[in-house]
Amino acid sequence: MAPLPSTGTETPSPHGRSSDEAVRPPTRPRERDVITAFAEITGEAIGDADLEQLLRSVCVKLCDVIGGSRSSLYLKRPDGRFRGAAGHCTDQGDITEAVKRQETGIAGDRFGREIIETARPVLISDVANDPRPHRRTMEHWRVRAMLGVPLVFDRDVIGLLFVDNKDRERVYTQEDIEIAEMFAQLSALFISQAMLNVRLRSQASEIARSRNTLAYLADVHRKLTNAVLEGADIHSVVALLSDLSAKPVVLYDEEFRVLAWSAPATLGLERPPAISEQIRGMPSVEAELAALSPERPSAVVPPTLSVGLGRRHLMCRLVIEGKPNGYLGIVEVGRSLEPVDANLAEHGATVLSLQILSERRQIETQGQARDDYLSDLLRNTRDKEHLLRRGPQFGIDLTHPHALVRFALSANPRMTASAAQRLVTRRFREVMGIDEPAAVKLPGSIIVLLPLPAGGSADELRTVRDRVGQVRATLKSDLSTAATVISGVCREVTDFPQASREMREVADIARSFDWDEGVLDVTELGLLRVVVTSGRVKEAVRFAHDYVHAVRDADGGVLLATWRAFVAAEGRVQGAALALDVHENTVRYRIGKIRELTGLEPTSLDALLSARLAFQILDFATR
Template sequence: MTLLPSTGTATTPLHPPGTATVPRHRERDVITAFAEITGEAIKDTDLEELLRAVCVKLCEVIGVCRSSLYLKRPDGRFRGAAGHCAEQGDITEAVKRQESGIEGDRFSREIIDTARPVLIEDVRNDPRPHRRTMEHWQVRAMLGVPLVFDGEVIGLLFVDDRDGDHAYTQEDIEIAEMFAQLSALFISQAMLNVRLRTQASEIARSRNTLAYLADVHRKLTNAVLEGADIHTVVALLSDLSGKPAVLYDEDFRVLAWSAPAALGLDRPPVISEKIRGMPSVKAELAGLSPERPSAVVPPTLSVGLGRRHLMCRLVIEGRPNGYLGIVEVGRSLEAVDANIAEHGATVLSLQILSERRQIETQGQARDDYLSDLLRNTRDKEHLIRRGPQFGIDLTNPHVLVRFTLSANPRLTASAAQRLVTRRFREILGIDEPAAVKLPGHIIVLVPLREGGSADELAAVREKVRQVRASLQPDLATGATVVSGVCREVADFPHAAREMREVAEIAHSFDRFDDVLDVTELGLLRVVVSSGRVKEAVRFAHEYVHTVRAADDGVLLETWRAFVAAEGRVQGAAVALDVHENTVRYRMGKIKELTGLDPSSLDALLSARLAFQILEFSAR
């Protein structure tokens, strides 16, 4: 679409060059007009304002009400640049939406091809103008002149009287041509100045960006050298970008985040699962690499998609290791944000790698410390003094937990240890505990925060069962043993031996699927530790055989409850939810069947041992 005029191919030139002479007073008008425009140019007026001034002055010297100016773009198209109408004022924005020389605009093409003025006196009956444009702008007669500089048409000037006929004289045409020649010189210089200013501005902006990025690099490097952790680095990235920064692991769990205080955010503005699931976003994230480390997702915003995120890949030792996100909140994402994110991702990758190396080194030292504690190879004072280095306070009580590994583990011993300690941290809600990997098993040191009360020990055993269940089938552990409470340094080696004995007992009885407490197997451990497991099982079955054969299990259940209540009738009655006389009657029947006094100390000890063996050997 053309704004004012628009037409096509040439016919006959309006006049041969130099065949008419412009009156001196009109020449003075042109010179005076350009003197005023030059005065504006000296003030460094905006290019668009200068172009509009050209349109205004051309209307004045020709005596028409409307003028428009089009400039040639680098792609060869002539786009509207400025416009003026005596009735409507500044029409530049409307002109900017137009283009000359398009298909069907033979009028404009004629001016461009001949580099000469073209006059259409009757637009409605002339085939050359772009019909729809002429009708829209209510053009009756129009004069178009080229802006020629160095033999090239760099623009077009059009004049007309809005919805009115205007008789253009030869003098008008020459005046317009002279005006256009002077305008071409002026406009080409103004455009050159604009390009130079733009280039200078770009150079200055690039220089400032490079200086800023150098400052970013310096601040990030200094932060790491000064011992900043990843949370501090992420906070620094947020400050540098002026936007929220979020660090994710490979599964998009948030590892650290920070946002400018002015935003008032109380939770990290994460990239949602909905956005991550979009095919275009998945492709963008999958395409991130050292050669293309960052991308904005989603590329454009739509209703329901929330914010845009500049996502940058973290790569550690050649392997993907999470993402750093800069979030478009408060301020729009800028090109410099990508540089900040990429610098930050590199620093964070190195920081995470360094922290891992430190953790591995500290972990090995802590393993060695726990091994010394279990083997009692160091003096007590040395062990107590070194404990705080590894987050272990031996002045507080602890328990040991022994995980037996399967013969063909799916994980290496180190990976199994990391998995076990991580699950303890998650399920017990404690800092990652100390652990040591030994041939065939892993021992974990668990602190007791409440002094090792009965309730706390029961809770710890239940949590250990949850830990054990969560490890299957990745670890496929055998029997899991919980030690008694260790309150002194000397207790730990003894507890380790007890756990080993219980694990061996469990293996002897093919018990691989339970959590065992050494405090509940005292007498059984003494008997079975001799290695005569078969004899122990035979003893248990023979001891209760008479009672088991005589009833349907009621007497045996009552006997078991009586032993568990340490020979007290009232305790057994409460456990069985029966009357005390019922318990007395049943215990009398047991005495008749066995010939033993069930309440005697020898009978209680033997029965307790028999029931423990039966329970332990049960499938």
């Protein structure tokens, strides 16, 4: 047993004895004192005093009826240990907090154990020479003599009462022991009933809290369900969760990118209070997040805050079709996290999971319908009016010019066609700064439909080609593509099937020449497409080599470069001279040399067409 602390100079006792006199027992019966004491305690109980106050009153009255100066009360815990619950000292007053730090019946305290095991009072008249008390504790509190009595209810020791006269000798008579035992018996009844009342009040409060929580969650369920039924999107649901919790709410994907967030306006937040990479990298947080599952859907991270870690986050796992699909976080800003926030987060995560799944299904359905529409447009399987009428529901206005872009996929793609299509359209949005364009996946290729706001001018087409090249460059690390081909301008519904065939022919030509780099424009091949699509690729390459063989190495390639410039300038000497940065007479001289070496007339229409075709074949073969 641990006695109570006592400091300061002793004062005369209530019975008029000096501090250095041994206290002598009173000579008259004191049962009436006990009854009077309990009448007063009962009055306090009726006045709604709390349990701790009532226990302290028991300690005060015990000192009064026994004539002690210090008393303490210990109660049995559910784990069987006896912990301090209240205390009183005549010269210090309330010493309950000191008593609460004590425990009796522990190892080395045979005094307390004897009371507990025998359920009978135990008196130690000479603490200094008695082996039963906890020696160090008794010396610390300078206890000379002490009486301990059990609080017994229904044959069970529910607590212990101790009384002593701190730092003074005291002779406890048999009457003292009997009075203390009677006092303890009455106290046990009273305390047992008081503890029962506390438990009942606690249970009633818990029932009320549970009822309020259920009502709150029912209201949450109703509001979230109604919001979804009324067509609320993910951002609206997150905003509603923030309103219900009165705290910031953040929705993340699997890589902790913020998908949506909302916070009370009173907080004045301009950006999402997302969980930082520093916190996510803590081993304890990593373990907590990894342990989230349907059986344990939420956790507070970090469990305890340290300097520099900022806020706590209640993180809840989103699970869609049995697979992890991001997190929902409620952030401890403005108000502390509460147990009900976990219920709110888990309920909100379920609703958001269903919402995300629904939106995905809707997107997939719309995507399939758009794929079917584009397939009809490219294959000319529907009448013109039908295609014009249905286009706007997919964001396509066929009354304006468009161009097609064909991405040929490699024989061993790194991802599914659907994933590749989503990736391609997303990159068009990022690179070109437009809404994700319509696209369709066909066997071995993806075709993208690009609107041309400027009406399909030559400058616009050149810009589109450059941007398509940038898109293609960003896809290299994620998607294996072969040739990329751009169609001409499609101004009528009937232009799209022809443009699709032309792109396929150009892609076949690129494959024939084993060319898979850069971007091709169907308009740049001209006669080459006609020749090559006949299936005589080898003959075409041999023709090209034979046609320029006579001047290939002449003058170190100068004549061949001049011939190319002359053809590119459509047979105009001035244009060739400007491109070569030489005098016009120099071009005329070199054209004469070409005439001598080849026996051809380079300025004739036939020679110009043949030379153009030869140069196109050679350029294509060396790409």
